Amino acid sequence: MPSTDSVRPSLPKRLLALFTTFFRIGAFTFGGGLAMLPLIQREAVEKHHWISDDDILEIVAIAESTPGPIAVNSATFIGWRVAGVLGSACATLGVILPSFLIISVIARVLAEFSSLKPVQYAFYGIRAGVLALILKSFVTMFKKCPRRAIAYSIAAAAFVAAALFDVNVLIIIPACAVVGLISSLVGKEASEK
Amino acid sequence: MILLELFWEFFKIGAFTFGGGYAMMPMIEDAVHAKAWITDAELINFIAVSESTPGPFAINMATYIGTSQAGWLGAIAATLGVVLPSFIIILIVARCYEAFKKNRIVKGCMSGLKPAVIGLIGATVISIGMTVFFAGGFDPAVFTSTAFYGSLVIFALGTVLAFKKVHPILIICLAAVLGIVAGYALNLPIAG
Numbered sequence: 001m002p003s004t005d006s007v008r009p010s011l012p013k014r015l016l017a018l019f020t021t022f023f024r025i026g027a028f029t030f031g032g033g034l035a036m037l038p039l040i041q042r043e044a045v046e047k048h049h050w051i052s053d054d055d056i057l058e059i060v061a062i063a064e065s066t067p068g069p070i071a072v073n074s075a076t077f078i079g080w081r082v083a084g085v086l087g088s089a090c091a092t093l094g095v096i097l098p099s100f101l102i103i104s105v106i107a108r109v110l111a112e113f114s115s116l117k118p119v120q121y122a123f124y125g126i127r128a129g130v131l132a133l134i135l136k137s138f139v140t141m142f143k144k145c146p147r148r149a150i151a152y153s154i155a156a157a158a159f160v161a162a163a164l165f166d167v168n169v170l171i172i173i174p175a176c177a178v179v180g181l182i183s184s185l186v187g188k189e190a191s192e193k
Numbered sequence: 194m195i196l197l198e199l200f201w202e203f204f205k206i207g208a209f210t211f212g213g214g215y216a217m218m219p220m221i222e223d224a225v226h227a228k229a230w231i232t233d234a235e236l237i238n239f240i241a242v243s244e245s246t247p248g249p250f251a252i253n254m255a256t257y258i259g260t261s262q263a264g265w266l267g268a269i270a271a272t273l274g275v276v277l278p279s280f281i282i283i284l285i286v287a288r289c290y291e292a293f294k295k296n297r298i299v300k301g302c303m304s305g306l307k308p309a310v311i312g313l314i315g316a317t318v319i320s321i322g323m324t325v326f327f328a329g330g331f332d333p334a335v336f337t338s339t340a341f342y343g344s345l346v347i348f349a350l351g352t353v354l355a356f357k358k359v360h361p362i363l364i365i366c367l368a369a370v371l372g373i374v375a376g377y378a379l380n381l382p383i384a385g
Binding site: 026027028029030036058061062064065066067068069070071072073076077080081085088092095096098099100102103104106107108110111114117118120121122123124125126127128129130131132133134135136137138139141142145146150151152154155156157158159160161162163168169170172173176177178179180181182183184185 | 205207208209210211212214215218219220223234235237238239240241242243244245246247248249250251252253256257260261265268272275276278279280282283284286287290293294297298299300301302303304305306307308309310311312313314315316317318319320321322324325340343344345347348350351352354355356361362364365367368369370371372373375376377381383
């Protein structure tokens, strides 16, 4: 293998490497989100030297403060670093293609078998299991909530608005962002005085 | 035009979901209710499928709902919709990410968005709980039905295992087996 640090491979080679690498990442990560970071770290940092360990932390910070799935955020970002907009496109296509193909098949299989009695019973049990998984994920996230009155109030307000009053999420999200912005600006001014 | 609707609904979901994964459930629920694409029970069934297959939750969801509504083209429209906002935003941010990272406005907004996502996932727990336990609407008769207590036992067991950090796929498989056993043993009625 040639030293990739000194000689940069040609553009088509980089694009192909981005596509195949992110295809593997998409195909072998279950649960999505942060679960794919170790794999991204191994492939993009250790194997291809596309980015550094520090960049991984940057990517997490950026992915968390921009909308959309973390997989797509990191694929777009790393792709851009390696080969510009085309690189972003190849990496993103790579990371979504495995899901796309697998689910397209599963959606058809589900439609075929979902009326069978054992399948219905299995999903009856599975729905209760999924509720347990989401409850666990909620508790995990709640423990990471910043321990400040304003953060707890925003969480409670978003919960009440969505659960009790069925307020559209498109209203809740921007409203909470504005409240957070105002409270941080006011807090900053108070601390500067 | 179903393709355009799929694209647009999933574009909104992609543009307004921070934190990924379950954080997008409330928006997917909103869209699915408004458009009557699939039932609540089907949506929860599919969360389990998504947990047990590789790839990001958002892509799985978009492909599934897209396929169910309009086949291959529907899957492409919905997936493209959910991916495009991140793609565009990251291309912009990647050019000036030092400034973006330190920006006070971005930081301020994030300090509101993080707790908002926690509250929204809490609301998802409630709405999924309603579907699991009171699928036919809230009715006191539910408390005398064997299906209710079957769900309760599976949910309690699943919660204990989840907090003991048992892998989600294992919990889903176990819940499926228990569902089949309980279904035949109690001769549960098949819900629509």
